[in-house]
Amino acid sequence: HHILLAEMVDDISTADFVVAHNAKFELGWLKRCGLNLRTVVVFDTLIAEYVLGGNRFALYELGLDACLTRHGLPAKESTVAAMIKGGVPVPDIPESWLLRYCERDVEATGELFLVQRELLAKGGLEAVNYQRCLVTPCLTDIEFNGMQLDCDIIDERTKEEEITYAKLTNELQSFCAGASPASPKQMREFIFDTLKFRVPTDYKGDLLLTASGNPSVSSDVLAQLVPTTKRQAAFMSLRTAWSESHSNLTKYLRKFQECCELAGGHLRGVFNQCVTRTHRLSSSGLQFRVQFQNLNRRFKPYFRSRHSGWLIGEADGAQLEFRVAAHLGTDGRALQDIVSGRDVHKYTAxxxxxxxxxxxxxxxxxxxxxxxxxxxxxxxxxxPTQQLYYASFKERYHSIASSQQKWTQQVLRDKYLRTEWGLRYYWPDTRLCASGYITNTTNIYNYPVQAFATVEIIPIALVCAWHRMAHMESFLVNTVH
Structure with missing residues (x-):
């Protein structure tokens, strides 16, 4: 078996490219078999279907069988698939059946590749798909490396946060006359019946209610509460501090501590390439269920280098979303501000x-x-102050605002938007409301800017850095875009 694996790894290393469905999973296994990930280029039929679909397909619609059916291709061998899904141990399945199952899997992936290749070329999406596939080996390597927690700091900070959380819980319960912060029913009664907060509304003016018709007390809704009395303001301040402490403990610190106890602080996660509608990466935790993206900035010092004497470095795209918006909107004022080094965040502040x-x-x-x-x-x-800023922004960078309005009008007419780099986003339910509001406006404004910055540009920089680090005593441990 070792000889056969070595031959397979050598064949893959010397191939022009490798076709696979969900290639990152296969590359993880091949790396453990000895494959140098920097020597392989993949064509991932899962990613290709995702690119062809824009924002139309959920992950379950991107499975190999679903893709084959969508393109009118013969399905995979179903008997063995049903047996495996039903829990039949693989050694109990006849070897000839397994071979045929595997062979058909390979044949089907190849057939799908040939169809997708033509569709990508026809849609002007070859470069988009190629970029996504170039990132795949790099992400596999990052997943393999994982991140190293500083367990001494974790132990100290967790104990401190447990004390803070207990103190805030007691204070909040006392303030709320015994109502539990963890009880939606008790919080709803205290917030809206006792404190008399106004129930927040959505963009249409409808009250934000639960399915049962009660005012919602979700974190997003509570963040929209506007205090008008000193008692309401005091509650909001205390509730915000309690919520932050609760989140720090339950989402991170307790899990970090468990990782230190069971895995020496070596934290691993996975990147999901084909889940979000914008095409940004998302992340899922593995054993300790801590995802690698959207980590609170305060937790950065809780990680350390894995090797003594090594350091951790960090790189980011300076004001990248704003620069992308300036480019997409061909906004002269924005471009001038960028060239002159104007700090847009200071302007906002x-x-x-x-x-x-x-x-x-x-x-x-x-x-x-x-x-x-x-x-x-x-x-x-x-x-009111934020709204003043938003109005000021649109006035100063009117070409950006004008371009986004044009995107919205295009989607209202065509039900999709073709981006500058070729990817299409679809909003078939877009309509003009009686109030003049066009549905999906927020997403239409958001997707092109966010995607060009964090889906197209950052991954290219990531891949370039990864390859240039090949002969250095260094490795990548995370990407947060």
Missing amino acids: SILNGCTVEEVTSAQRQAAKTDTFKPLYGGTSGT
Whole structure:
């Protein structure tokens, strides 16, 4: 078996490219067999179907059988598949059946590849698919490397957070006259009946209610509560602190601590290439269920280098979404601000805090980042100060705003938007409301900007860095885009 594996790895290393469905899974196994991931180029039929579909297909619609059916190709061998799915041990299945099952799997993937290749060329999507496939070996390598927690720091910080959480829980329960912060029913009664908060509404003006008709107390809804009394403001401050502590413990610190106890702090996760509608990567945790993306910035110091004397480095795209929006909108003012080095986050913070750009602190600049990009993604709601900023942004960068409005009109007419790089996003249910609002506006504004920055540009930089690091004493452990 070792000889056969060595021959297979050698064949794959010398092939022009390899066709596979869900290639990252196969590459993980091949790496453990000795394959140098930097020597292989893949054509992933799962990714190709995802690219062809734009934002139309959910992951379950991208399985090999589903793809074959969609293109009118013969299905896989179903008997063995049903046996495996039904729990029949593989050694109990006749070897001849297994061979035929595997052979048909390979044949079907090849047939699908030939159809997809023609469709990608016809749709001008070959480069998009190629970029996605180039990233695949790099992501496999990152998953294999994982990240190393500093277990001494984790132990110390977890104990501190447990004390903070217990204190905040007692304070919140006392403030709420015994109502439990973890009980939606008790919180709903206290927030809307006792404190008399107004129930938030959506963009249509409809109250945000649960399926049973009660005011929602989800985190997203509670974040929209607007305090109008000192008691309401005190509740919001305390509830926000409690929620943050609860999240820190349950989503991260307790899991980090378990990882330190059971795996020496070696944390692994997986990247999902074909899940999000925007085509951004998403992440799932493995044993300890901690995903690698959207980690709170405060947790960065909790990780360390795996080897003594080594350091951890970090790279990012400076104001990339704004630069992409300037390009897509051909906005002269935005381009001028970029060339001149204008700090758009400081500009945001100056308006939000009612001060000059020179008076903005680093903390105010950091806090303003989400507001800087909100107009790029169709955001209009918020506090009076935030709304003032959004209006100021649209006035200053009117070509960006105008381009996004044109995208929306195009989708209203055609039900899809073709991006500059060829990918199509579909919104077949887009309609004009009586109020003049066009449904899906936020996503139509959001997808092209977010995708060009974090789906197309960052992965190219990631792959270039990965290949250039081949002969260095270094390796990649994460990508958060």
